[in-house]
Amino acid sequence: MSGELTSVALDGTIFSTLKAEAPDALLALIGLHAADPRPTKIDVGVGVFRDATGATPVFAAVKEAELWLAQTQLSKSYLGPEGDVRFTELLAELALGRRTGGSRDLVGLQTPGGTGALRLGAELLARAAPGRSIWVGTPTWANHVPLLAGAGLAVRPHRFFDPEESDLDFAAMMIDLGAAKPGDILLLHGCCHNPTGVSFSLSEWQAIAALCAERGLLPFVDLAYHGLGQDIETDVAGVRLLVESVPAAIVAYSCDKNFGLYRDRVGAIWVKAPTSQVDAVRSNLYALARINWSMPPDHGAAVVRLILDTPELRADWEAELGAMAARIADLRERLAAANPRFAPLGRQQGMFAMLPLGPAAVTALRADHGIYMAGNGRINIAGLGEATVNRFVAACAPYLGTKPSPVQQPPDD
Ligand code: LMR
Numbered sequence: 225m226s227g228e229l230t231s232v233a234l235d236g237t238i239f240s241t242l243k244a245e246a247p248d249a250l251l252a253l254i255g256l257h258a259a260d261p262r263p264t265k266i267d268v269g270v271g272v273f274r275d276a277t278g279a280t281p282v283f284a285a286v287k288e289a290e291l292w293l294a295q296t297q298l299s300k301s302y303l304g305p306e307g308d309v310r311f312t313e314l315l316a317e318l319a320l321g322r323r324t325g326g327s328r329d330l331v332g333l334q335t336p337g338g339t340g341a342l343r344l345g346a347e348l349l350a351r352a353a354p355g356r357s358i359w360v361g362t363p364t365w366a367n368h369v370p371l372l373a374g375a376g377l378a379v380r381p382h383r384f385f386d387p388e389e390s391d392l393d394f395a396a397m398m399i400d401l402g403a404a405k406p407g408d409i410l411l412l413h414g415c416c417h418n419p420t421g422v423s424f425s426l427s428e429w430q431a432i433a434a435l436c437a438e439r440g441l442l443p444f445v446d447l448a449y450h451g452l453g454q455d456i457e458t459d460v461a462g463v464r465l466l467v468e469s470v471p472a473a474i475v476a477y478s479c480d481k482n483f484g485l486y487r488d489r490v491g492a493i494w495v496k497a498p499t500s501q502v503d504a505v506r507s508n509l510y511a512l513a514r515i516n517w518s519m520p521p522d523h524g525a526a527v528v529r530l531i532l533d534t535p536e537l538r539a540d541w542e543a544e545l546g547a548m549a550a551r552i553a554d555l556r557e558r559l560a561a562a563n564p565r566f567a568p569l570g571r572q573q574g575m576f577a578m579l580p581l582g583p584a585a586v587t588a589l590r591a592d593h594g595i596y597m598a599g600n601g602r603i604n605i606a607g608l609g610e611a612t613v614n615r616f617v618a619a620c621a622p623y624l625g626t627k628p629s630p631v632q633q634p635p636d637d
Contacts, residue, residue: 250598257596265594268607271575273548283484285541289530305513307334307520311529312492319477321464331506332494334520338448338478341493345474347512350376358409365418385420390568392422406440414447415459416574419602423573429462433469448478451545453573472497479528488524555605562617565624578602585623593619
């Protein structure tokens with residue numbers, strides 16, 4: 225018996241080689257907040273929308289569609305790796321202004337949430353070009369880098385956010401992307417950037433589209449907050465412009481927030497590719513879906529399909545989504561007015577903002593005030609209420625500016 229076999233046998237199992245992973249810091253906040261008995265606690269942690277009472281309600285249109293489904297659905301038999309085709313088609317029209325059915329250069333597939341779409345896109349890219357560079361602005365959603373690197377892409381950071389000004393640093397971003405090589409991939413947030421809330425103007429989207437087209441970069445767009453910025457048309461104007469400007473692009477879409485379907489895991493991926501490559505892209509997407517989850521969960525996608533296909537439900541959903549965006553915009557205005565250090569929040573969009581708070585301040589705010597935010601100073605603005613904004617601002621005030629500014633250096637080549 226070899227030495228290796230002996231040690232496995234002595235340790236009991238193959239798992240003896242695994243090292244314990246730290247729990248996901250953001251998701252851990254859910255439990256910490258729940259266990260805090262203080263009635264004054266404030267949850268600005270994980271990114272779920274909250275109404276004025278602090279609840280994350282089911283959309284009225286979702287409830288209607290679910291009732292209808294319960295009464296009429298006759299089978300729950302398999303659909304196939306592509307999922308609900310009509311759902312993906314209607315969502316493509318909503319997001320990209322295009323129909324997958326009538327398009328010869330666009331492939332769409334239903335996925336388990338936006339994360340499923342991101343992972344499928346990353347695996348498709350890694351299959352096509354193992355180890356290819358993907359440029360990612362910092363900071364970004366905490367799951368992006370492990371997900372992309374885990375799929376086999378080489379993550380290259382680029383500057384994006386100026387923490388001193390709490391604002392977009394577009395000039396630095398474009399300088400860093402000057403080092404990108406033809407065929408590299410560029411990860412972008414479609415709207416309502418997570419975690420900073422900054423967004424590109426239409427002219428900045430035009431500059432990004434020109435860069436991608438001229439240098440042969442493939443944009444990979446994460447669109448997880450559609451409709452929570454300004455409205456469902458304006459929020460995707462930049463993404464549409466970008467997708468139309470390049471021969472190949474990927475868009476990963478999540479219905480978690482804008483349909484409130486978080487735990488039902490509803491998302492989609494679209495890949496734009498030259499017509500001659502579309503069949504290969506489609507068959508590889510189907511094969512990757514099959515080996516990952518075989519077929520996506522149906523219920524939430526069927527609900528979204530019904531909403532988008534039924535004028536009354538759709539109008540109802542749009543109105544509720546519009547009210548959510550208005551509530552977030554109102555809270556942003558209140559925060560901006562309450563303290564000059566919060567002024568940039570009034571110019572930004574979506575649920576998130578990143579405050580200039582260091583880790584010690586984040587910990588002290590939790591211990592002393594029951595304020596639960598992500599360790600990097602990100603807050604979910606929807607977790608605040610008209611009654612708590614001022615208390616929140618007053619608690620943060622002594623700590624603002626305590627975040628050590630990361631040294632922003634162009635990535636080495
Ligand atoms: C967030 O950023 O808080 C949400 O997207 C939830 C998550 O999965 O991280």
